[in-house]
Amino acid sequence: MDTGPIDYVRRPPGLTAARDVYAVYVEGDSMEPRYFAGDLVYVSPYMAPKVGDHVVIQCRRNGGDQDQPVEAFVKVITGRNSSGWVYGQYEPKGEFVPPAPVIAVHRIYSWNDLFSA
Numbered sequence: 594m595d596t597g598p599i600d601y602v603r604r605p606p607g608l609t610a611a612r613d614v615y616a617v618y619v620e621g622d623s624m625e626p627r628y629f630a631g632d633l634v635y636v637s638p639y640m641a642p643k644v645g646d647h648v649v650i651q652c653r654r655n656g657g658d659q660d661q662p663v664e665a666f667v668k669v670i671t672g673r674n675s676s677g678w679v680y681g682q683y684e685p686k687g688e689f690v691p692p693a694p695v696i697a698v699h700r701i702y703s704w705n706d707l708f709s710a
Contacts, residue, residue, distance in 0.1 A: 602633060605707040613638050614702075617649060617665060623682040623689075624667050634667065635707060640700040642678075644670050647701040650680060652693040664693065667701070 608614050619632040627647065628634065636649050650666045653659075668689050671681035678698060680689040 607707045607709045619667050622684050625684050627683060628667060635702045636699045637702060638699045642670055642698055642700040644672055646670050649699045650691055650695055651697040652691050653696050654693040
């Protein structure tokens with residue numbers, strides 16, 4: 594499985610000076626009507642997420658073994674408990690439990706972040 598870039602995209606004005614920004618294409622319908630399959634979202638590995646933020650959750654199966662590919666999920670943070678963040682999705686509405694150990698949670702840039710100069 595190739596985990597390198599599949600394409601390059603132009604940065605919106607609000608991200609011209611941001612470091613290590615990456616973008617992902619949304620797959621599936623679990624985040625509709627916020628994000629649809631094929632939507633492009635820009636992601637920051639540095640901005641601390643908070644409740645209400647949309648995020649990319651990165652997981653690695655088999656206990657986080659470095660040889661395993663990373664799986665990524667676009668979700669929303671709905672709360673916090675003793676184990677960490679609680680994630681949700683819109684379709685079907687409800688809680689999302691990551692299928693493997695979470696290795697990173699990166700915040701998706703909002704429209705205000707992207708287009709403010």
